[in-house]
Amino acid sequence: MSRSHELFERACRVIPGGVNSPVRACRSVGCEPLFIASGSGARITDADGNTYVDYVQSWGPLLLGHAHPAVTKAVAEAAGKGTSYGAPCEAEVVLAEMILEALPKMDMVRMVNSGTEAAMSALRLARGVTGRAKVVKFDGGYHGHGDAFLAAAGSGVATFSIPGTPGVPDAVVADTLLAPYNDLAAVKGLFERFGPEIAAVIVEPAAGNMGLVLPEPGFLEGLRETCSKAGSLLILDEVITGFRASYNGAQGRFGIDPDLTVLGKIIGCGLPVGAYAGKRRYMERISPMGGIYQAGTLSGNPLAMAAGIAGLGVLKGADYLGLEGRVEALCADLEGILRGKGIDVVINRLASMFTMFFCKGAVRNFAEAKAVDTERYARFYRHARACGVNLAPSAFEVAMPSFAHGVEDFDALRRVAETFGG
Ligand code: PLP
Secondary structure (H helix, E strand, O other): OOHHHHHHHHHHHHOHHHOOOHHHHOHHHOOOOOOEEEEEEOEEEEOOOOEEEEOOHHHOOOOOOEOOHHHHHHHHHHHHOOOOOOOOOHHHHHHHHHHHHHOOOOOEEEEEOOHHHHHHHHHHHHHHHHOOOEEEEEOOOOOOOOHHHOOOOOOHHHHOOOOOOOOOOHHHHOOEEEEOOOOHHHHHHHHHHHHHHEEEEEEOOOEOOOOOEOOOOOHHHHHHHHHHHHOOEEEEEOOOOOOOOOOOHHHHHHOOOOOEEEEOHHHHOOOOOEEEEEOHHHHOOEOOOOOEOOOOOOOOOHHHHHHHHHHHHHHHOOOHHHHHHHHHHHHHHHHHHHHHOOOOOEEEEEOOEEEEEOOOOOOOOHHHHHOOOHHHHHHHHHHHHHOOEEOOOOOOOOEOOOOOOOHHHHHHHHHHHHHOOO
8 A cells, every 4th residue: 555545544534635725636637646755846756755747836836846945945044033923024025025026016015825815805905995896707717715706716616617615605706707718898798787896807817727728919908908997906816927927927928017916826935925916005005004904923924935035036037938948849749749649639838837738729718628628638647647747636727847847857748748548
C-alpha cells in the first residue's frame, strides 16, 4: 500500500473528502491525490519518494517554483523575528509599495489572507461606495467561495457541475447578475435593465477557472466603458493574472484601468495572502478611514509579507518574455503532437499559463469550455502522472509552469503527449 493511499485513508476519516480544498481530491480524473512531502524548483516529491515535474505550482502562486531560495530565506528570517504581531510592521508597507509600483493605476492596497477574502472585501467596498447592491459576474468566473460569487462559478464548482451550492440563501445571490464571458452585448443588456442598481462588474481579465479563456479584443475595454457610463465600479480579479500575465498584471498587459483590483497567489509566493487595491477615493472609504468595515487578525502577516517582498523582488528582474517564449513553443508542440495523432485539442495560452482543451473549436466562454472531452482529459492526466508529470486534476484548470522549469521539464510534458494513447 502506498504511503499516499495510507495518508488519504487517514485524511478521509478526519477531513471532509480527505482534502482542504475540493479539486485536490482528484475525483474528476478518477485518482486518489498524491500527498506531497517536498517541492524544489519545478519538481515535487510525494510521500512515497516519487518525483514529478509540477505544472500546478500550488495553483499559481509559485511563479518562481517551489522553495525558491530567496523566498525561503526571507520567510525563515522573518519567522525568527516572530510569526505575527497584530500591529503594523515595515514589511506591510514595503509590499504595498511594491504592488502599487507594479499596478500604477491603483493608489492604495489593503492586505488580507486569501483571494476569497480579497474578492469579498472588494465587493463590499464597491457596494459601500455606490450604495448599490447588484454585481455582474461571468458564467464560469471564479472569485473564491464568498456567497455572492457562488452563482454559476468556475474552478471546483465547475469541476463538480454544481450550479451554485447549498448553504447560500437565494436572497444572497439574488443580486448576482450573470453574463457569458466575452459577451459584451449581454452585459449591456443587464445594464439597460438594472444599471442604476449595479455596484460593480467583477471579471477575471483572462478567465482562469473554466480553463484559460482569453478576453476577446474590445471585451475588457467595453466593460470599462459600460461601468464608467453607469457609475458602477470595474473590479479586475487578478488573483491568477497578477504578476503572471506580466509583472504589471493583466491590467498592464492589456492596458485596462480598473477601479479595484483583487490579488492573491503570487503576491505571497505560496504563503496565505490576498489583497485588494483601488483608486484612492474608494480605498479611503475603508475602515478606519471610512465606514466600510473590513479587518483581519493575521492580515499583513510578517511571514507572508516577507515571502511576497522577496518573490516580487526576484520577479521584477525576471525574463517574462523568455518564459513566455518557452511556453509558447511547448504549446505549439503539444498541439502538433496530439493533432498529429488525430486528437482534437485546442490550447489557450496567456504568458506562461495555458489550458489544453480536448475539443475541436475555439473556447471563448464557459458553455464552450464545458463541452470539452473531460474523460479524455482524465486519461491524459493519469498518463502524465504515470510518466512523472503532475497536471491540474481537472479539465477546467490552468497549467502554470514557473521560471524554474527547464528544458527537460518542458520536454517531459512533450513526451507525455507523444506517448498518449488518446
Ligand atoms: N479569484 C480567482 C481568479 C481565483 O482563481 C481564486 C482561486 O483560485 C480566487 C479568487 C480565490 O483565491 P483563494 O483560493 O486564495 O481564496
